[in-house]
Amino acid sequence: MLDLDDFLPYRLNVLAKRVSRELARRYEAQFGISIPEWRVMAILGREQPLSSNDIVDRSAMDKAKVSRAVTALVEAGLLSRDTHPSDQRLLRLSFTPKGRALYERIAPLALEWQERWLNCLDEVELAQFKALSAKLEGQLEQLARDVL
Amino acid sequence: MLDLDDFLPYRLNVLAKRVSRELARRYEAQFGISIPEWRVMAILGREQPLSSNDIVDRSAMDKAKVSRAVTALVEAGLLSRDTHPSDQRLLRLSFTPKGRALYERIAPLALEWQERWLNCLDEVELAQFKALSAKLEGQLEQLARDVL
DNA sequence: ATCGTATCGTTTCACATGAAACGAATATGC
DNA sequence: GCATATTCGTTTCATGTGAAACGATACGAT
Numbered sequence: 001m002l003d004l005d006d007f008l009p010y011r012l013n014v015l016a017k018r019v020s021r022e023l024a025r026r027y028e029a030q031f032g033i034s035i036p037e038w039r040v041m042a043i044l045g046r047e048q049p050l051s052s053n054d055i056v057d058r059s060a061m062d063k064a065k066v067s068r069a070v071t072a073l074v075e076a077g078l079l080s081r082d083t084h085p086s087d088q089r090l091l092r093l094s095f096t097p098k099g100r101a102l103y104e105r106i107a108p109l110a111l112e113w114q115e116r117w118l119n120c121l122d123e124v125e126l127a128q129f130k131a132l133s134a135k136l137e138g139q140l141e142q143l144a145r146d147v148l
Numbered sequence: 149m150l151d152l153d154d155f156l157p158y159r160l161n162v163l164a165k166r167v168s169r170e171l172a173r174r175y176e177a178q179f180g181i182s183i184p185e186w187r188v189m190a191i192l193g194r195e196q197p198l199s200s201n202d203i204v205d206r207s208a209m210d211k212a213k214v215s216r217a218v219t220a221l222v223e224a225g226l227l228s229r230d231t232h233p234s235d236q237r238l239l240r241l242s243f244t245p246k247g248r249a250l251y252e253r254i255a256p257l258a259l260e261w262q263e264r265w266l267n268c269l270d271e272v273e274l275a276q277f278k279a280l281s282a283k284l285e286g287q288l289e290q291l292a293r294d295v296l
Numbered sequence: 297a298t299c300g301t302a303t304c305g306t307t308t309c310a311c312a313t314g315a316a317a318c319g320a321a322t323a324t325g326c
Numbered sequence: 327g328c329a330t331a332t333t334c335g336t337t338t339c340a341t342g343t344g345a346a347a348c349g350a351t352a353c354g355a356t
Binding site: 140 | 151159193268
Binding site for chain 2: 303304305306308
């Protein structure tokens with residue numbers, strides 16, 4: 001019999017949504033930034049400058065979402081948006097000083113929060129969880145491909 | 149340094165969304181039913197009749213979402229919506245014959261799909277994954293409570 | 297009995313979402 | 327070189343979302 005509480009797609013969805021809500025509350029309240037915006041910041045924190053498309057590739061967000069997040073961040077004075085010198089279709093997105101400062105304030109807090117969340121698992125458990133998640137994601141791609 | 153690909157809230161979100169998308173594609177295409185609607189069906193499959201509030205309690209959906217899903221299912225002729233005899237605020241939701249028939253077609257397919265997805269893990273791994281998810285969810289509640 | 301409060305489900309409202317259409321810039325084929 | 331196709335990012339459009347307001351019913355205290 002189908003028990004929703006034991007149906008993994010459902011359970012995962014509930015868990016993911018709760019995590020997102022928890023995080024969004026903090027980002028939003030403390031920094032006035034949404035989750036999509038924060039994702040853009042996080043990606044630029046690793047590598048700069050990037051085009052919108054680069055961010056799409058690295059973020060699992062669609063291009064409309066990225067476009068809106070970038071617009072908001074530019075308007076907030078956190079990102080600068082230049083056009084690529086040799087290909088004017090591409091943007092060159094990078095932090096403004098203000099943007100970098102904000103990133104450097106948020107990133108440690110995000111990691112610290114994750115730390116507090118994950119410290120209910122020991123290291124082995126955490127590694128297992130990540131490995132199993134990755135397996136599930138891989139299998140999912142398989143199944144998705146089968147249908148197409 | 150913060151690497152989005154290693155940030156669990158992000159990873160979980162991506163995984164959950166992909167699973168949902170994969171499932172929604174099937175529910176929607178084959179049965180003309182959305183995920184919230186399917187959740188209502190799944191809950192009624194275990195226990196009948198229920199009020200909308202009962203479904204809210206068992207489904208992690210807010211009451212607006214449940215209300216809309218129920219309305220759609222009633223309009224599709226899958227649920228019957230009576231009012232409780234001794235408390236007219238409450239609905240008494242149950243399957244119509246058509247609804248039950250649909251449930252009994254979908255439920256095995258959902259389980260079978262889950263089976264195909266999860267068979268990339270052995271039994272021990274699956275049990276671990278579920279246990280770890282539950283731990284993470286518990287810890288999340290702790291943290292959420294701390295803030296309030 | 298009556299007034300205030302709580303609960304149930306629907307609806308409103310403001311906003312987020314993704315698919316598709318779109319204009320601009322570039323690449324490709326001939 | 328010119329026409330066509332493709333790529334990039336924005337915008338439009340239809341839909342989904344949850345918080346809050348709401349009307350209706352029931353409960354509780356006095």
